[in-house]
Amino acid sequence: MTQTTAKQSKMVGKQSVQFSNPPAIIGCASVAGQKEGEGPLGAFFDVIEEDPMFGQKTWEEAESKMLGMAVDVAIHNAGLKKSDIRYLVGGDLLGQLIATSFGIENFEIPLIGVYGACSTMGESIVVASMIIDGGFADRTLAITSSHFAGAEKQFRFPLAYGNQRPKAASWTVTGSGAVILGHEPEKDSEFAKQFSPVMIKVKGITIGKIVDYGIKDSLNMGACMAPAACETIAQNLKDFSIQPDYYDRIITGDLGMIGKDILIDLLKEKGYDISSNHMDCGIEIFDSEAQDTHAGGSGCGCSAITLTGYILQKLRKRDWNRVLFVPTGALLSTVSYNEGQSVPGIAHAVMLESC
Amino acid sequence: MTQTTAKQSKMVGKQSVQFSNPPAIIGCASVAGQKEGEGPLGAFFDVIEEDPMFGQKTWEEAESKMLGMAVDVAIHNAGLKKSDIRYLVGGDLLGQLIATSFGIENFEIPLIGVYGACSTMGESIVVASMIIDGGFADRTLAITSSHFAGAEKQFRFPLAYGNQRPKAASWTVTGSGAVILGHEPEKDSEFAKQFSPVMIKVKGITIGKIVDYGIKDSLNMGACMAPAACETIAQNLKDFSIQPDYYDRIITGDLGMIGKDILIDLLKEKGYDISSNHMDCGIEIFDSEAQDTHAGGSGCGCSAITLTGYILQKLRKRDWNRVLFVPTGALLSTVSYNEGQSVPGIAHAVMLESC
Numbered sequence: 001m002t003q004t005t006a007k008q009s010k011m012v013g014k015q016s017v018q019f020s021n022p023p024a025i026i027g028c029a030s031v032a033g034q035k036e037g038e039g040p041l042g043a044f045f046d047v048i049e050e051d052p053m054f055g056q057k058t059w060e061e062a063e064s065k066m067l068g069m070a071v072d073v074a075i076h077n078a079g080l081k082k083s084d085i086r087y088l089v090g091g092d093l094l095g096q097l098i099a100t101s102f103g104i105e106n107f108e109i110p111l112i113g114v115y116g117a118c119s120t121m122g123e124s125i126v127v128a129s130m131i132i133d134g135g136f137a138d139r140t141l142a143i144t145s146s147h148f149a150g151a152e153k154q155f156r157f158p159l160a161y162g163n164q165r166p167k168a169a170s171w172t173v174t175g176s177g178a179v180i181l182g183h184e185p186e187k188d189s190e191f192a193k194q195f196s197p198v199m200i201k202v203k204g205i206t207i208g209k210i211v212d213y214g215i216k217d218s219l220n221m222g223a224c225m226a227p228a229a230c231e232t233i234a235q236n237l238k239d240f241s242i243q244p245d246y247y248d249r250i251i252t253g254d255l256g257m258i259g260k261d262i263l264i265d266l267l268k269e270k271g272y273d274i275s276s277n278h279m280d281c282g283i284e285i286f287d288s289e290a291q292d293t294h295a296g297g298s299g300c301g302c303s304a305i306t307l308t309g310y311i312l313q314k315l316r317k318r319d320w321n322r323v324l325f326v327p328t329g330a331l332l333s334t335v336s337y338n339e340g341q342s343v344p345g346i347a348h349a350v351m352l353e354s355c
Numbered sequence: 356m357t358q359t360t361a362k363q364s365k366m367v368g369k370q371s372v373q374f375s376n377p378p379a380i381i382g383c384a385s386v387a388g389q390k391e392g393e394g395p396l397g398a399f400f401d402v403i404e405e406d407p408m409f410g411q412k413t414w415e416e417a418e419s420k421m422l423g424m425a426v427d428v429a430i431h432n433a434g435l436k437k438s439d440i441r442y443l444v445g446g447d448l449l450g451q452l453i454a455t456s457f458g459i460e461n462f463e464i465p466l467i468g469v470y471g472a473c474s475t476m477g478e479s480i481v482v483a484s485m486i487i488d489g490g491f492a493d494r495t496l497a498i499t500s501s502h503f504a505g506a507e508k509q510f511r512f513p514l515a516y517g518n519q520r521p522k523a524a525s526w527t528v529t530g531s532g533a534v535i536l537g538h539e540p541e542k543d544s545e546f547a548k549q550f551s552p553v554m555i556k557v558k559g560i561t562i563g564k565i566v567d568y569g570i571k572d573s574l575n576m577g578a579c580m581a582p583a584a585c586e587t588i589a590q591n592l593k594d595f596s597i598q599p600d601y602y603d604r605i606i607t608g609d610l611g612m613i614g615k616d617i618l619i620d621l622l623k624e625k626g627y628d629i630s631s632n633h634m635d636c637g638i639e640i641f642d643s644e645a646q647d648t649h650a651g652g653s654g655c656g657c658s659a660i661t662l663t664g665y666i667l668q669k670l671r672k673r674d675w676n677r678v679l680f681v682p683t684g685a686l687l688s689t690v691s692y693n694e695g696q697s698v699p700g701i702a703h704a705v706m707l708e709s710c
Binding site: 093 | 364365366369370372404412413415416441442446448449450451452453456457459460464465466467468469470471472478481482483485486488489490491492493524562563564567618686687688689691694696699701
């Protein structure tokens with residue numbers, strides 16, 4: 001892999017960036033719902049809230065509350081005050097990003113609202129990292145969330161219908177993950193105590209294109225998103241002239257069982273075999289048999305809390321040293337779906353390394 | 356005003372950035388609907404489309420088509436090919452940004468989807484400029500759009516209801532504006548021919564916070580957004596230690612008549628008088644009496660086409676040398692509104708200067 005100094009271009013290949021001063025993760029938080037807490041990764045989450053309403057009156061307010069909790073926990077864990085965060089980059093699945101805007105307004109942190117469907121944790125880290133490396137801020141916070149009930153209401157059916165879900169469907173994760181990016185962790189912060197002496201840095205990014213194979217089945221989102229994940233992963237490998245085994249894990253967001261198989265097949269056609277080091281957050285987060293989640297978990301929160309709960313711990317323990325984190329999004333709305341449009345996908349890649 | 360060299364910090368005050376290598380505008384486009392073409396700024400737009408459907412079957416597809424036209428015209432006008440644009444930063448008002456995603460998918464340009472309601476043109480230029488100044492790309496494209504009929508359907512009533520609109524209501528602009536940012540215009544491009552020897556650069560930015568005065572009237576968006584505009588403008592002046600007369604014009608996005616008065620009053624309370632050099636795109640774009648648009652124009656497209664059509668021409672002719680461009684957004688959805696939430700605002704400021 002080519003080494004870049006501060007004087008060389010940060011632009012790598014067609015779609016990627018290699019940071020000259022790689023931003024470090026200096027704080028993180030994961031807030032999960034009860035079902036996520038009962039899943040295989042439950043032990044890794046900072047907060048597991050048993051009340052799906054999070055003490056609020058509506059599903060949307062519940063999601064906002066959860067997202068605000070993640071911001072709070074991350075700032076506390078990083079040993080910071082809210083005024084130490086210069087910019088917040090975040091978004092969610094709800095129309096007009098209301099979970100984010102109502103969730104963060106009391107923090108009074110300038111906001112860059114982003115939307116990449118379930119790729120939003122990747123997109124927010126991409127933007128928040130560029131802001132740090134570019135010298136525009138010392139600390140940024142990247143956040144996203146999703147809530148099972150709010151997402152069903154937004155995209156599918158109200159829960160009270162009790163509709164049947166096809167086997168290809170995924171289960172939207174109730175969760176919010178936050179990452180604080182900066183130069184180095186605050187001494188004596190909980191984060192520093194837990195992670196020191198390991199530093200986890202964002203070495204580079206690959207910003208994804210929209211990829212549309214014309215698939216119209218919104219209840220098979222893995223199939224809709226796998227082509228975008230394939231393009232972004234292949235572009236990352238090509239841009240940096242590396243092979244899949246450069247990474248200990250290549251981790252997609254929420255392809256689920258069906259999407260995972262498609263991704264591995266599509267990448268094989270491009271000459272890349274990731275079958276031995278691929279992992280999908282959507283497959284890890286639930287026990288699909290015992291928890292009746294069918295193809296796997298999904299939603300912005302799926303990759304977000306798997307990252308902030310589980311993946312960062314694996315990097316801290318140096319079980320893994322290099323991870324390509326690739327959240328995947330399905331770009332649909334009920335309007336686009338009902339008007340007969342396809343469901344294109346997008347995926348953004350974040351290169352995480354233990355130092 | 357403090358001058359910054361490349362070695363000094365780009366961070367200015369609490370929320371602002373002063374670029375060390377200010378990105379230049381190297382291409383632009385404005386696509387407008389018929390009503391906008393018949394308004395006071397009609398002569399300035401690149402394309403005026405008489406068919407509100409833009410030849411498509413649905414309002415949403417019409418908006419996507421319009422947005423794609425703006426990308427096309429901007430790339431052509433800049434003397435570039437689509438592959439010359441490294442990253443596209445954009446978004447729109449529709450849930451899950453479907454106007455943008457379906458509008459740009461055929462361009463195959465990596466996408467950073469952003470949402471700031473009607474502040475989106477400010478937000479997309481903010482992000483696209485940081486990407487250039489940070490050295491992450493040579494050329495980025497910032498875009499947004501809105502469509503009157505699509506916005507009415509998304510936020511208010513289907514047009515066929517023929518509902519009455521209160522006097523405080525604004526009229527969503529049908530329009531899409533695109534700006535290409537880079538280092539310098541391509542020689543012999545239409546843009547270079549028209550603008551040379553003047554260069555218009557983004558000197559700095561101020562990223563806004565969400566400001567919520569608890570207003571719940573979604574048909575008086577000027578009142579909802581004015582407090583956010585006030586905070587962002589005051590913060591820009593404070594961060595850079597300048598007075599309002601530093602700018603030839605301070606131009607808000609779509610406050611309309613009511614919001615304009617509130618903004619001027621609120622800034623007076625903070626010790627800033629912008630009454631002589633304030634302009635609002637929403638007031639300029641329509642003849643409110645003759646065109647029955649009540650408080651003024653609104654929507655992401657309002658500030659976008661006023662910028663790319665009119666404001667850039669005024670800067671080119673050096674009628675103005677320094678402009679603070681402050682698009683304003685109202686952060687609501689039908690869900691948040693129907694659940695009794697307030698309508699908070701956000702505004703992002705872009706410092707444009709003729710060089």
